[in-house]
Amino acid sequence: MSNKIALQLKGISKRFGSIRANHNVDLDLYHGEILAMLGENGSGKTTLMNMIAGIYYPDEGQIFVNGEEAVIRSPKDAFGYRIGMIHQHFKLVDLFSATENIVLGIEDGGKYRLSDAEKKVEEITKRYGFEMDPRKKIYNMSVSEKQTVEILKVLYRNADILILDEPTAVLTPQETQKLFAVLRRMRDDGKSIIIITHKLHEVMAISDRVAVMRRGEHIATVVTAETNESELTEMMVGKKVSLNIDRDEPVGSTDRLDVKNVSCVSAEGVQLLDHISFSARAGEILGIAGIAGSGQRELLEAIAGLQPLTEGEILYHNPKTEATEDLRNKTPQQIRDLGVRLSFVPEDRLGMGLVGNMDIIDNMMLRSYRHGRSVFLDRRQPHELAERIIASLEVVTPNAQTPVRRLSGGNVQKVLVGREIASSPTVLMAAYPVRGLDINSSYMIYNLLNEQKKNGVAVIYVGEDLDVLLELCDRILVICGGRVSGLLDGRTATKEQVGLMMTKIGGGD
């Protein structure tokens, strides 16, 4: 690491509507260093990086590259300043070879000769120790090879500043080690690298310095060798904020749902859930905390009958019949036929929980339209339900015949939660139910969940805001990389405990 600054941000701010994504951020990046960007979901890391890479343009502030002010309005401008970003989602043409993808879009006025390009690609791969056949087609590649192509794309354009957005999220531990070796070689070659990651142990392993972001602000930058994981966690999650969410003592808790050793794998063979066990009790709120993509979605979908399991069982204790049913690998319809009253507020509201183009009445029917033997629909009861929800949850809408996609985010969520609660569930699962909602709507959702808890419903709440989890939930299950990292009492746990467990199994010492 030299003392020369490669990239400097001064007072960068960016807003999206009423949301403050970045506020007055100052940041330095030196030549020949690896800087880790650390922060919770929504802390503004990716937005900040996108402004450096020309995807967004800052509302305020200046960017300096090698001491001179830079105006970066497009990724092309960014390449002009020798800045390249490797995004989380790859943008590659499947039918093209690695080299064809790499040279795609280059307009240098020169002749297009693939053999020359291949030679140059081979040179770069040798220099930094990539493993890559430049002639291999993308559709034949593994995820890590595709990522290599994305990195080569940036290096081919002579980038000196590389930004990697969560590059290890899609990699196996072995592939991560290989990537880190390559990154170190690039650093030693004088390149400056920014790596966004949630994983503390990776931060410790790869970075020279760490910049911590929280709620859109740059908290501090520290030298990795002079810090430790718990200090970083504290900076990342911040001091506890009191939200004054009601929390009653659970009464007469009995186990309602037992999840035992549940495992599942993705279509690509990645282990999504790894022997997860816990139980959800009637009359309490169980929180599930974890970095985004740690298996929360798969876990809820497995319980709802949407995710096939490779191992384990999901036992439901029916309070009426006192029978125990195994829900493993049953379809949602079969689960309902067993008399299990399971409600599910999924993360993807308009893509899964509701149909955007249908009106509120027709969306009310989604769960109940099968009732009765008639081949025709009964829209009378759903209409009444729609009117009831609009009135009691203060849904802002012209009328019940309005397509739900026209409603604002908070109102969409009220419609969805209202419907799910209306079927008087015994288990209620809610994934990120307050994401994108304003304060008032959020509190309305918390109250609804608390009401269900009082009625003896086993509530499972997946959330990202640790302050909310700590004030709302009776118990908090922390998961990390598809495994249970720990189970904490919501009344005594601290933010640091949860934060550490989110990034490391068991939370270390």
Place this chain on the structure above:
Amino acid sequence: MADSEKILTEKKKTEPLFHITKRSTVTLAQSIGIRAIAIVAALLLCALVTVVLTGDNPLSVFVTVYKGAFGPGRSLVTIHDIAILLCISLAVTPAFRMRFWNTGAEGQTLIGGLATALVMFFWHDTMPTLPLVLLMLAAGVAAGMLWGVVPAVFKAFWNTNETLFTLMMNYVAIQLIEYFLKIGDKSGSNVVGPALLGTGIPNLFGVQYLFNIVVVALLTVVLYVYLNYSKHGYEIQVVGESENTARYIGIDVRKVVIRTMLLSGAICGLSGFLIVGGASHSINASIVGGRGFTAIMVSWLGKFNPISMILTTLLLVFLGRGADEISTQFGLNSSFSNILTGIILFFIIGCEFFIRYQVHLSRGRRAQTADGAKPKETEGK
């Protein structure tokens, strides 16, 4: 070089001539008004083109178009044409509502017609009328269902591309008919006509085609109710809008896809039965005559609503028959009538854009053009 740079900077300064925004709501009056304007504009352009290209009086051309469709002795044939096209359009509609792009209506109708013809071919002089007609119906519908369900099964279980699959099935149906013509008709005329098939469905109340028209009218109402008020129709809509939601609430997506394509194929098969048994009393590979594809346009223009599809079918058939009439009456090349049909369809389909989006002209630009000054020069100064 300097000039081009100047133009470039000028361009940057210029406010864009117009910008386009999506309409959030469209009232019924607005959408009808925009369509009416489109039809009037289309007719004016047609008149202009007619005068410039042929020198004929455009009004007399329009009158001829009308007479071609609804002149003396023509109405019944025109209404029957409407009924058949509507029937095939109704067939593709449930699939389209499910976002299953069935481009195989042509083949599904043909195969239904072939099955009907086969029943007539073998039994027309040995069976009494009623059982014969019922058997024809059953055979036609079953054949259509088979042609519809094969691509659906492959789509449901192996996610094949339904557009290509249904399209290819058309050619299989055509070849099967060609094969039957070779076997059934030894004279080599490429048509197996009434002489070999008999006359099929008897006339209702002595009126030709009435049976077909009544059947399609009933079907239109039934399908409207099925799609909008039945549980099946609701499931079709949910699967079409979002397969994820369908899975989430426990709809068996495969079952719905297969069931809906069985229905779609069945109605195509019914169309084939009506064409062969109730109208042509003969079979060859062109009895459907591309209506399996026109149906796609009818269904889209009618927004997948069986009732509005009556209007779109009416329009397309009216234009088609009228166009044929001008080419014979005025001794014009038949391509000329195609030009007129093309103009009208262009306006009708094009006006959908204005129903969905609003065009705002920029103020400054409008003022300048109103002054009659050339915008480029005034801005240069």
